[in-house]
Amino acid sequence: MAKTVPLKRAIPDPPPPSITGLTASLRKPHESAECQLVALDPTVFHHPIRRDILHLCINHYRDSLRQGSANTRTRGEVRGSGRKIRPQKGSGRARLGDAQSPMLRGGGVAFGPKPRDFSTKLPRKVIQMGMRVALSSKVLEQNLGVMKTMDWPNGKTKYLSHKISSLGLKNTLFITGEDEVPTMLQRAIQNIPLVGVTTSREVNIHELLKWPRVMLDAKAVDFFEQSLGKPYACVDDTPVQEAISRL
Amino acid sequence: MASTASRSRISLANLSPARGSLHKQKRVGRGQGSNHGGTAGRGHNGQKSRSGAGIKPGFEGGQTPITKLFPKRGFVNQNERVWAPVNLERIQHWINLGRLSCSPEKPITARELLFSGCVHDIHDGIKVLGDGAEFLTSQIYITPSRASKSAIRAIEDRGGQVVCKYYNPLALQDCVKGRTDRITAAPTRRQDIMWYSKFQNRGFLSPDLLKKLGDAPFVEERWKLLSQQLGKWRKQEFDVEKKKK
Numbered sequence: 001m002a003k004t005v006p007l008k009r010a011i012p013d014p015p016p017p018s019i020t021g022l023t024a025s026l027r028k029p030h031e032s033a034e035c036q037l038v039a040l041d042p043t044v045f046h047h048p049i050r051r052d053i054l055h056l057c058i059n060h061y062r063d064s065l066r067q068g069s070a071n072t073r074t075r076g077e078v079r080g081s082g083r084k085i086r087p088q089k090g091s092g093r094a095r096l097g098d099a100q101s102p103m104l105r106g107g108g109v110a111f112g113p114k115p116r117d118f119s120t121k122l123p124r125k126v127i128q129m130g131m132r133v134a135l136s137s138k139v140l141e142q143n144l145g146v147m148k149t150m151d152w153p154n155g156k157t158k159y160l161s162h163k164i165s166s167l168g169l170k171n172t173l174f175i176t177g178e179d180e181v182p183t184m185l186q187r188a189i190q191n192i193p194l195v196g197v198t199t200s201r202e203v204n205i206h207e208l209l210k211w212p213r214v215m216l217d218a219k220a221v222d223f224f225e226q227s228l229g230k231p232y233a234c235v236d237d238t239p240v241q242e243a244i245s246r247l
Numbered sequence: 248m249a250s251t252a253s254r255s256r257i258s259l260a261n262l263s264p265a266r267g268s269l270h271k272q273k274r275v276g277r278g279q280g281s282n283h284g285g286t287a288g289r290g291h292n293g294q295k296s297r298s299g300a301g302i303k304p305g306f307e308g309g310q311t312p313i314t315k316l317f318p319k320r321g322f323v324n325q326n327e328r329v330w331a332p333v334n335l336e337r338i339q340h341w342i343n344l345g346r347l348s349c350s351p352e353k354p355i356t357a358r359e360l361l362f363s364g365c366v367h368d369i370h371d372g373i374k375v376l377g378d379g380a381e382f383l384t385s386q387i388y389i390t391p392s393r394a395s396k397s398a399i400r401a402i403e404d405r406g407g408q409v410v411c412k413y414y415n416p417l418a419l420q421d422c423v424k425g426r427t428d429r430i431t432a433a434p435t436r437r438q439d440i441m442w443y444s445k446f447q448n449r450g451f452l453s454p455d456l457l458k459k460l461g462d463a464p465f466v467e468e469r470w471k472l473l474s475q476q477l478g479k480w481r482k483q484e485f486d487v488e489k490k491k492k
Contacts, residue, residue: 051257052265137257209259 038146038221040139043230047136050129054137057130057205060122072112075100127205132228134208143213145169150176150197150217155187170194173211175203177219200224328371330393333360335401336379338387341365354388354465357414358423369423372414377401388465390451392419399449408463412451413443433473440477452477 078100102110138144174197200220275287289296341347346363360366372392380401387407418431443450
């Protein structure tokens, strides 16, 4: 059994997640020992890990990326006339029609690739489950952190890079819950290697799995809980009358 | 759930599909080892081994196909209506379980029956039938498209009320979806008008029924108006030209 080396961070590891209430803490090294805790929705951040669902979602995503522009010419598209190359009988050789047949050198391709759409369909709820599993796997590996807000006052890469290194947040994807990444933050962060930033609306499962560590905004946590959370984790207990009148 | 101690982090490098979820594609004509090489599952010579479209489906080599052997018969009635039957014992069972409830203000309609699972599909309307009338104990207020005579008798004996209402396909859809902004259409066909004007059917256009119900909560004002307008045939006479001597 291989012993895993925990990622080195200046922040102490958050407490292991409990089943009843998930918490993630982020403590800056220069702050006091008071822990700031965030309660996370267990239906989103403590979902059972399903690698096969992740596999489905990643394949679906990568299929959608394919350009699908491979093209070949068939015997109908190769330039040439339809003249019969040699008489049917008498030459002692095989019978041949036009010079573009796939049997011949310089002829068309039989059943070659044509531009097509490689994207596949996946049920919406499977994609949502994949996001839940991905976020839960990050929490389980203790690679998910929460910040109150994400912004940077000036657009200088130098200072942000120093701050990120001092916090030990390399190899991290920062996800903000705003509609757009703040311009100053975008400018400062875009040239820092091994660091990425995106919005919670645009993030996809591929990025969540690719980046070793993920940092969420408080707003991003709310976004994920709203869009992915289940109102009840167990069987629906409301009686049918109420359900009908609620329709 | 995989423990993080035994594996490295879940990343793009260690995902795999569920066991048994993927099946290898059948690729013919690719060698002996695949069991589908050589003739690629087509056998030797013959029409079926050639490329291009095969024979027309249903073709029997020239013999009169089974689809042509027997004569056509009859016609399909476009005006036919299929009623979704529901028996009284089923309604009573549903009420006992608490899946259905009714009151004079909220009578049972197609919507309640469908959503509670009493009826699985509404087809062209609901017809209440009288099987198991001895099990009916509660007072029911119900507005189906049709009701059988024994069902009407049983429901009224227990103190309930049946009013058969005309639903055209759009009205039925609106009833199920709970739309009240549209006015449900009146019956246009003579058969329907006659049927819904009869008291024995408890039709909503029957003047005897409307008089009996009076100001019951589930009676709509429009029914009285329609009953008058569509009941004019009772007093009308055809003018017979008198022969001039």
